[in-house]
Amino acid sequence: MALIHHLLLAGSVTLLLGAGVRAAARLSEAPLERLVAGAVLAAVVAAVEALALGLLGLGATPGVLFAGAAVAWLAAWRLVPAAAAPLWRQAGGRWERLGPGGRLAVGALVGAGVAWTVWLVRWPAFDWDGLAYHIPEVVAWVHNGSPGSVLTIVPGYPYGAFPVANEVLLTWGSGIGRSFVWITIWPALLFALLGAAGWLGLRALRVPRLAAALAAGSLCAAPMATSYQLNGPNSDFPALVWLVVAGALGAAAVTRGRAGLFLPALLAAALSVGTKTTTAPLAGLLIVVLVVRLGGPLRHLGLPLALAAGGALVVGGTWYLRNLVDHGSPLWPFFSAPWGDPVPHLLGRPERFTFFQRPLETLARFGDDGYVKDTFLGALVALGGAIAAPLLVRRRSVLAGATATAVSVLLWTLAEDTGAPQAKSDFAGALYGSPRLLMAGVAVATLTLALATRDAGRRLAPALGALLAVVLGLNAVELFDLGFPATPTVWTPVAGAAAGAVVALIAARAPWRWLLRPAGVAIGALALGATGALAAHHLVERHARVGFSPRARYLDAELIALFVDGPAADRRPVFTTPIVTAMLAGDDLARRVAAIPQHEPCRAIEARARAGWVVVIKNINADLLFGPSTARRCTARWRSDYENAGLAIYDARSLAPAR
DSSP states (O other): OOHHHHHHHHHHHHHHHHHHHHTTTTTTOOOHHHHHHHHHHHHHHHHHHHHHHTTOOTTHHHHHHHHHHHHHHHHHHSSSOSSSHHHHHHHHHHHHHHHHHHHHHHHHHHHHHHHHHHHHSOOOOOHHHHHIIHHHHHHHHHHOEEEEEEOOOTTBBBBSSSSSSSHHHHHHHHHHSSHHHHHHHHHHHHHHHHHHHHHHHHHHOOOOOOHHHHHHHHHHHHHHHHHHTTTTTSHHHHHHHHHHHHHHHHHHHTTTGGGGHHHHHHHHHHHHHHHHHGHHHEEEEEEEHHHHHHHHHHHHHOOOHHHHHHHHHHIHHHHHHHHHHHHSSSSTTSSOOSOOOOOTTTSSSSOOEEESHHHHHHHHHHHHHHHHIIHHHHHHHHHHHHGGGTTOOOOOHHHHHHHHHHHHHHHHHHHEEEEEOSSSOTTHHHHHHHHGGHHHHHHHHHHHHHHHHHHHHHHHHHHHHHHHHHHHHHHHHHHTTTTTTTTTTTHHHHHHHHHHHHHHHTTTTOOOGGGGGGHHHHHHHHHHHHHHHHTTHHHHHHHHOOOOGGGTTTOHHHHHHHHHSSOOOOSSSSEEEEEEEEEEGGGTOOOOOEOTTTTTOHHHHHHHHHHHHHEEOOOSHHHHHOOOOSSHHHHBOOOEEOSSSEEEEEEEGGGSBBB
16 A cells, blocks of 8 residues: 555645646746746645645545545646747756756755665654654644644644645655655655755846845755754745745746746745744745736736636635634734733743843854754854945845845844843753744845855955855854764765766766656656655654754653554554654554644543553643643553653553552
């Protein structure tokens, strides 16, 4: 079954991307613009499909989702005229015009990306946020068939009210593939999209090739964006990627006279805001600027513009409208309205401070822990350089970029959990992740430096280009310094780059164009599906062998071993407290894993033990984080089937009083 599911997944991705690229050909004939816009359209269709089918409980049914992808492809084939030049022919022409050096560079980049992706699958590593709520949401939606439905994942912490467009996309792929493979490779796919969109947008703005490569590369290498939270389903990186995609398509729409690209730009901005609230200010500003700059041509888009606006409302606005109706504030649980629900206890705790409230203490804490040096030094250089750029290059575009960067930094200083707590505590971990909330501002800073390099003139351009190179170098050093399991050694992408360069040399002389034709694409999809099935085998065990982040200490290899090939290796459901251990769902996501409510009566917990397994996590300070729970009190007199310092496991045999 694993092979069938992954073949369906590869086929669904191919069909949706093919439909998106065909539709995008109506907006632009440039191949890279078609690919980037097509990826946006494919993602939106996947999300809307999962949400719509979820209303019927079918939002994670493999056959139904595959059928939906096939219908989308057929609709595009019947309703959208074919492009004058097929994409495979355009790609072949561009490849031949690159020359030996360009082919080697492209081959090396692709090879490095493939090697990194293989490494991710070999060593799947997920961090606190992924294990605590992103993955549990996805697994629960795969089981209930209703992506986007509100779930109780962590007691007292309303993760279900967060924007969840990215989790819906993860559920779409995981529901078809029925494994953790889609979750594992999704960051790599987004990484490729970030690089392509960064290059597209900068070149559309006439940034020189070298400066564009340095700027796009520095953003891709930023460890806070890509690997700080290991390799799992975090929301900061996807939100950044969709924001960059929106900006790139918007730049092409304005500078190249292709107003139709505003449609996928709007959808990409909606995906960004629907993934993470922190990108909303810049995404909103971008759309306003595009509307002003494009002006009249947008009024002639008619029905396509209305459809894009509707899709944007679904993927980007659903979560905010739901919070407004259910809780009285679109930004709940972060902000409450006087007439709505109050901010939850965990988000309104007195230990939370902004950078603006405690600037000196926060800077001292960052310095004491070496945090800036380890993960954010390159980003700081980019931010400082961008804000200072108007002093050297007096252009409106540079001043606008510097202003947007400064405003982004100001907004970050006013956000909760960006300031140091009064004492180190279990809440201090949020402080060290707070710079990730500024990554959208770092993207604007990088753009500003690239524009300054473009407009600086012969005297200053080399110095600004060197600054971009410094940012790239710092980010790359910090990235690989994260070490295992966040990143491979540098030799992994180097070996992949070498192999990719060799393939590029061979491809220059081989009859390879047939690989881009429909038959070649179909064969490639079959190969990827088979590879995905192999990757799914023992993925949970490989994850257990990675060794977990200290922030994810509640989940350990011993627990997974018990439920994979130990005494608890059956298909009975698992009920956990206070955190959902969704990896226990198994390689095929077949086992049901659910949370025990915080104040559930003992009789109900006993019923759970008779129906399956009860897991009580002991090595996190649950009372401090989530408030008192009944589970530990109820199980205190039970005999555990297994127990160590961090957890205890119970089932029906445990209900007799302990001796």
